[in-house]
Amino acid sequence: MSQALDRINALRAQLHQHNHNYYVLDAPSIPDAEYDRLFRELQQLELEHPDAVTNDSPTQRVGGAALKTFSQVQHEVPMLSLGNAFAEQDLHDFVRRVREGLGDLLPAGDLFGGGAEVAFTCEPKLDGLAVSLLYEEGVLTRGATRGDGSTGEDITINVRTIRNVPLKLQGSDWPPVLEVRGEVYISHAGFAALNQRALAEGSKVFANPRNAAAGSLRQLDSKITASRPLEFCAYGFGRVEGGELADSQYHILQQFKRWGIPISPELRQVSGAEALLAYYQDIGARRAALSYDIDGVVFKVDDLAWQAQLGFRAREPRWAIAHKFPAQEEITTLLDVEFQVGRTGAVTPVARLAPVQVAGVTVSNATLHNMDEVARLGLMIGDTVVIRRAGDVIPQVVSVVLERRPDDAQAVTIACQCPVCGSAVERTQLIKRGKGKDSVSEGAVYRCVGRLACQAQLIQAIIHFVSRRAMDIDGLGDKIVEQLVNEGLLRSPADLYALQYERIVGLEGFADLSTRNLLAAIAQSRQVSLARFIYALGIPDVGEETAKLLARALGSLARISQALPEVLTYLPDVGLEVAHEIHSFFADSHNQHVISALLEQGVVLEESSELHAEFSACATLASVLEKLNINHIASTGAQRLAQRFGSLSALLAADWLDLRSIERFTEKAAQSLREFLANPANVARAQAIEAQLLEFGMHWQSPKQALTGLPLAGQTWVLTGTLEIMSREQAKAKLEDLGAKVAGSVSAKTHCVVAGPGAGSKLTKAQQLGVAVLDEAAFMQRLQALTG
Numbered sequence: 001m002s003q004a005l006d007r008i009n010a011l012r013a014q015l016h017q018h019n020h021n022y023y024v025l026d027a028p029s030i031p032d033a034e035y036d037r038l039f040r041e042l043q044q045l046e047l048e049h050p051d052a053v054t055n056d057s058p059t060q061r062v063g064g065a066a067l068k069t070f071s072q073v074q075h076e077v078p079m080l081s082l083g084n085a086f087a088e089q090d091l092h093d094f095v096r097r098v099r100e101g102l103g104d105l106l107p108a109g110d111l112f113g114g115g116a117e118v119a120f121t122c123e124p125k126l127d128g129l130a131v132s133l134l135y136e137e138g139v140l141t142r143g144a145t146r147g148d149g150s151t152g153e154d155i156t157i158n159v160r161t162i163r164n165v166p167l168k169l170q171g172s173d174w175p176p177v178l179e180v181r182g183e184v185y186i187s188h189a190g191f192a193a194l195n196q197r198a199l200a201e202g203s204k205v206f207a208n209p210r211n212a213a214a215g216s217l218r219q220l221d222s223k224i225t226a227s228r229p230l231e232f233c234a235y236g237f238g239r240v241e242g243g244e245l246a247d248s249q250y251h252i253l254q255q256f257k258r259w260g261i262p263i264s265p266e267l268r269q270v271s272g273a274e275a276l277l278a279y280y281q282d283i284g285a286r287r288a289a290l291s292y293d294i295d296g297v298v299f300k301v302d303d304l305a306w307q308a309q310l311g312f313r314a315r316e317p318r319w320a321i322a323h324k325f326p327a328q329e330e331i332t333t334l335l336d337v338e339f340q341v342g343r344t345g346a347v348t349p350v351a352r353l354a355p356v357q358v359a360g361v362t363v364s365n366a367t368l369h370n371m372d373e374v375a376r377l378g379l380m381i382g383d384t385v386v387i388r389r390a391g392d393v394i395p396q397v398v399s400v401v402l403e404r405r406p407d408d409a410q411a412v413t414i415a416c417q418c419p420v421c422g423s424a425v426e427r428t429q430l431i432k433r434g435k436g437k438d439s440v441s442e443g444a445v446y447r448c449v450g451r452l453a454c455q456a457q458l459i460q461a462i463i464h465f466v467s468r469r470a471m472d473i474d475g476l477g478d479k480i481v482e483q484l485v486n487e488g489l490l491r492s493p494a495d496l497y498a499l500q501y502e503r504i505v506g507l508e509g510f511a512d513l514s515t516r517n518l519l520a521a522i523a524q525s526r527q528v529s530l531a532r533f534i535y536a537l538g539i540p541d542v543g544e545e546t547a548k549l550l551a552r553a554l555g556s557l558a559r560i561s562q563a564l565p566e567v568l569t570y571l572p573d574v575g576l577e578v579a580h581e582i583h584s585f586f587a588d589s590h591n592q593h594v595i596s597a598l599l600e601q602g603v604v605l606e607e608s609s610e611l612h613a614e615f616s617a618c619a620t621l622a623s624v625l626e627k628l629n630i631n632h633i634a635s636t637g638a639q640r641l642a643q644r645f646g647s648l649s650a651l652l653a654a655d656w657l658d659l660r661s662i663e664r665f666t667e668k669a670a671q672s673l674r675e676f677l678a679n680p681a682n683v684a685r686a687q688a689i690e691a692q693l694l695e696f697g698m699h700w701q702s703p704k705q706a707l708t709g710l711p712l713a714g715q716t717w718v719l720t721g722t723l724e725i726m727s728r729e730q731a732k733a734k735l736e737d738l739g740a741k742v743a744g745s746v747s748a749k750t751h752c753v754v755a756g757p758g759a760g761s762k763l764t765k766a767q768q769l770g771v772a773v774l775d776e777a778a779f780m781q782r783l784q785a786l787t788g
């Protein structure tokens with residue numbers, strides 16, 4: 001037991017240190033896999049020795065049993081709020097009041113009669129929620145919300161899940177009782193990832209990071225909180241017993257930092273009103289580029305003795321003030337809801353607003369995403385609405401001011417006909433295809449069925465088709481595409497290749513030379529790589545990367561267009577949903593018609609026609625069985641079936657007795673397999689998949705081709721921060737030589753991020769998404785290993 005305890009303690013110490021390096025210092029010290037291994041070892045030991053589980057163990061971050069309610073917490077030192085300054089004059093008044101309040105305490109000025117300047121700390125005002133963290137003997141024992149300032153709620157189990165909140169303080173010179181106060185918030189990247197996940201899962205999206213943080217912190221089920229990207233930043237303290245903190249705000253925060261408590265990297269110590277204004281302006285100018293929302297900056301008299309002298313007025317300290325930025329939320333009237341038709345026919349509502357100034361910009365439109373969002377907001381035309389602009393994000397409607405709803409407010413309805421072409425608008429339920437049965441999620445999209453007969457879809461489709469990363473036709477801007485469509489010269493992308501000089505010259509903006517240039521650019525685009533062509537087709541959910549992957553893996557348009565969804569899912573990163581989109585796009589007769597017209601007009605595809613070696617013989621019988629999605633047969637069941645029968649034909653011909661004789665195969669699974677085999681359509685589908693795998697050379701019996709691929713082929717890497725050993729260009733070139741693609745931003749598809757000193761939001765995003773991160777030394781090692 002004592003040996004196990006020693007190991008438990010050693011593991012905890014190591015994991016605490018790694019957590020700190022990762023979440024507070026932004027400098028991961030071991031690979032994720034190694035961290036996971038240590039974590040699992042600790043989990044296992046704690047499982048074997050439940051008595052040894054302590055509240056400060058890193059395993060306690062994953063959340064625990066759900067609560068029924070939160071209990072109340074009395075704040076012995078009340079959690080107060082701050083007075084606000086909006087104009088410059090408010091700030092000068094604040095500094096004057098501080099000077100007057102300090103009176104004799106303020107040292108005499110210099111010989112020229114100016115008074116000595118008061119030192120202040122400057123901090124950003126994070127837009128999240130105030131929380132109190134109680135540390136006893138250096139261990140986090142309680143977390144609480146602010147509540148009304150005197151009574152809050154006990155949210156200990158939730159704050160424990162916040163990754164950058166230390167469960168145990170570092171060092172040993174902290175006071176035995178220390179209450180740390182600060183803000184819990186969600187960064188922009190965390191918010192985007194959270195909403196992306198919500199969309200993918202068909203659950204509700206959050207209106208803004210603050211709401212998401214508030215909702216996450218007040219979850220009774222801490223496992224949900226654990227899955228949310230909450231972060232903490234300390235700005236003050238409450239109870240301190242048995243020891244003392246430093247004597248100034250600035251130095252106390254520096255102590256916090258040493259003890260592993262995250263503080264703002266924007267913390268400054270300055271003197272005099274002018275310096276405060278300069279800080280306000282500097283942060284204001286960088287506000288949009290910060291990776292989290294702030295609504296102003298906070299100035300505090302730095303000296304704690306001076307703070308005590310100044311004291312409080314009502315519930316606000318006289319020694320601090322929040323200098324707010326102009327509001328990012330405003331109210332205005334919803335004049336109308338119009339509907340826009342996108343490239344894939346999706347009909348989306350757009351709010352037309354009475355123009356209003358929000359943080360210096362006139363806003364008259366806001367996106368409403370979809371009809372679910374309209375319903376969620378309970379929006380009616382004529383309503384007074386709260387709108388919000390955050391950074392460079394498109395303005396959003398946040399909520400309706402119900403008290404101001406006029407009597408003649410009108411419901412928002414989506415027309416049954418497309419506002420552009422008059423075709424029917426169909427409501428399609430979003431289908432979530434997962435393991436087992438398809439499930440219908442809550443969301444619904446409305447689509448105009450007009451396809452290219454719908455002017456809006458046609459224009460968008462052609463704009464996409466000619467764009468730089470697609471067919472790359474120079475000189476065909478959005479306006480010209482619109483003009484050519486309106487003139488009736490383009491009814492499909494294929495018509496581009498049939499355009500004639502006589503029909504264009506003389507159109508507005510087209511003289512002899514410009515007409516010839518345009519036709520030359522179109523002609524030049526005829527020869528195109530398969531990847532660009534696939535991307536240009538604008539298949540829903542198929543971006544540039546997926547298009548490249550399809551082209552590289554399958555090698556020919558013929559294969560891509562015939563591939564069954566189950567076969568497409570053998571490609572990395574192609575899920576069943578995308579596979580279905582691709583398959584139904586090519587199965588559609590209208591799309592087939594456009595593609596043949598393009599080829600008839602002389603578009604020539606550069607195709608390798610070869611199946612990529614990586615995919616020759618990549619399928620196994622077990623994996624095919626798994627992809628058939630038979631109830632109660634997942635991967636182990638599929639493996640047992642594959643072992644028992646050896647071939648698909650043997651399995652399809654299996655009789656009742658054969659099925660009973662499979663070792664460790666449940667009666668339920670056997671029954672479900674029998675039902676599956678009794679349906680001829682299922683048998684035909686299984687046979688079609690096998691036939692296609694054989695035809696493509698992906699079948700387990702197909703001859704394996706030698707792998708000639710580059711070691712990093714198919715991977716996407718991101719470089720961020722400063723690299724010291726080699727330049728970024730060199731690193732990029734090296735990676736590309738090894739077959740990797742180097743991208744500018746981090747997404748869930750990124751394989752690895754190389755982060756040098758000074759790495760910021762990209763590193764944070766990688767961590768939030770769980771993408772592997774290497775420092776430059778580890779990167780050099782990896783390169784060495786790959787190049788030998």
Ligand code: IVH
Pocket residue numbers: 079080081082123124125126127128129130146183235236298317320322
């Ligand atoms: S100090 C007695 N500092 O703003 C001083 N508050 O309006 C109490 N806030 O409830 C607060 N960033 O949630 C302080 N750097 C900062 C802050 C900050 C955000 C929030 C906090 C507080 C509210 C006060």
